[in-house]
Amino acid sequence: MTVLPDSVDQVRRDVCDLHAELLRWGLVTWTSGNISARVPDADLLVIKPSGLLYDELTPESMVVTDLDGTVVDGEYSPSSDTAAHAYVYRAMPDVGGVVHTHSPYATAWAARGEPIPCAITAMADEFGADIPVGPFALIGGDDIGKGIVNTLTGHRSPAVLMRNHGVFTIGKNAKAAVKAAVMCEDVARTVHLARVHGPVGALAAEHIDALYERYQNVYGQRGASQPQQQEEGAQS
Secondary structure, three states: OOOOOOHHHHHHHHHHHHHHHHHHOOOOOOOOOEEEEEOOOOOEEEEOEOOOOHHHOOHHHOEEEEOOOOEEEOOOOEOOOHHHHHHHHHHOOOOOEEEEEOOHHHHHHHHHOOOEOOOOHHHHHHHOOOEOEEOOOOOOOOHHHHHHHHHHOOOOOOEEEEOOOEEEEEEOOHHHHHHHHHHHHHHHHHHHHHHHOOOOOOOOHHHHHHHHHHHHHOOOOOOOOOOOOOOOOOOO
């Protein structure tokens, strides 16, 4: 029997609660989509169970697996994307959270196999580049994870559009990965609407660099006595 660290209970609560944000921002339908988080100081992850409705999720229903995707604790089978999440955690030690959605506008770009051009300042802030397209891969194994890692390694974007599938995002923790998923759908919609009226060009590279640097290293409450503020949506 695997002895779980005390931190697992908090990670289960956090992952469960964050799934409500996917519904709140219109990123998922029915039982689609999933969030996982790395358990601190352990080779474990916590992930959504497969096929449960969002209003049925509880902290106790979250599944704990090792970083090979093998269940070590939980009543339910884990998400069908568990092998992909696990591969990301094995290959990218700094990643603490992974999110998968089929949010409609971003998934439409994925269906076209087309990157989202970095055409607006909010996109430069969060992604620092175009949002790239990853390869098509079947669900169930770790091929999706390999595609995520191969596409995002060395890339500023925390989001990838997996071809003909949907969106995967990564972050230093699960909340950051959820934020990236929210922002990915927001910019996918905005750039799509702009293209209805004509061609859309990317921002100049030097402007993208400046915006990304400011947002990542200056924006928000960064004083020693104030917690860093993380906001979704437009920044000012």
